[in-house]
Amino acid sequence: MRYEGRPFTYLFGIGKGDIVIDGHGMAMFVNHSCDPNCETDEIDGRVYIVALRNIKAGEEITYDYWLYDGDDDAPCHCGSRKCRGSMYSPSELKKHKARKQKQLKKAAKRSAKSKANGSAVAKKG
Ligand SMILES: [Zn+2]
Secondary structure, three states, X not given: OOOOOOOOOOEEEEOOOOEEEEOOXXXXXXXXXXXXXXXXXXXXXXXXXXXXXXXXXXXXXXXXXXXXXXXXXXXOXXXXXXXXXXXXXXXXXXXXXXXXXXXXXXXXXXHHHHHHHHHHHHHHO
């Protein structure tokens, strides 16, 4: 509830996801990539950003956000060859796409109904 309505949050779910750490501060400066040079690691209830390989001086530090539990689209423009087009985790992306399809079908049904109602009104008028 604390973060509802905020355009950006930097939250890390730890454990089974029932504990959340606010990463506002350091984490907000690390961008997402589908082919990152770092990953987040949970050690003793703390979140660390750990290098996956040697990182050159001046190279941007990135990790895969692996987003879950979101309603909005989270498009990715990381530009890597491995880019999946979204900052959601692959499993969450499948769920997200399925939800979108349902919403589109509902909207199409509503639109068809309102068109039908609209033509009925036109006949009356
Ligand atoms: Zn990407």
